[in-house]
Amino acid sequence: MEGVLTGKTRNPLREHCQQLLQEHRGIVLKVANLYGRGVEDRRDLAQEICAQAWKAFASWDAARPFPTWLYRVALNVAISHARAGGVRTVVAFDELDVEPSTDGEAQRENDDGVRRLYRCIERLGPLDRALMLLYLDERSQREIAEVLGLSETNVATKIGRLKIRIRQQFGA
Incomplete structure (x- = not known):
């Protein structure tokens, strides 16, 4: 009514x-x-x-x-x-x-280390950026594979390679 x-x-x-x-x-x-x-x-x-x-x-x-x-x-x-x-x-x-x-999430993202990490991620290609976003959001390899249409093995390999590349960019 x-x-x-x-x-x-x-x-x-x-x-x-x-x-x-x-x-x-x-x-x-x-x-x-x-x-x-x-x-x-x-x-x-x-x-x-x-x-x-x-x-x-x-x-x-x-x-x-x-x-x-x-x-x-x-x-x-x-x-x-x-x-x-x-x-x-x-x-x-x-x-x-x-x-x-309006929670503390925005404050955490202002942290210098997080900003540096995001700058590294922004330089990645679109698919690699998506992989890192899902990985950092603590999604399982199975879920990442489902979202991106990849195999779980491919996800694991790509994440491993991306971690190495980001560590090199971070200078760690």
Whole structure:
């Protein structure tokens, strides 16, 4: 009745998607921060990720973990963005807005060592960046393989090589 009175009808699918995106907003923000250039580009990329997640939400199999599916969507959008040189049409999709968290996560990311690590990661190619993001987010090799469409053996090999390359860049 309330929807009829206010002119708005309840959309349980949109509400469910919005709730899950809000619960897992850290994934969207991490990917946007790693692949975006500057504040506005990162905000636009986060919005585009949310828009694509909403468009593809009906394809999510609820028997599978939502974070794995969201990482796959977010990284596909971000890698496409990176390959296109960052030029794309911005999707205006404010109904599924994802606000940054106000917890201590932002403070930890200001640490000099973390900034140096992110600078090293930003120099990597799009797929290697995705690998490191998932690895640093403590995702299992199985989940990384599923998100990126690689074998677990390939994931382990690539992560090992990336660790060596990053250590060399860090000068450690």
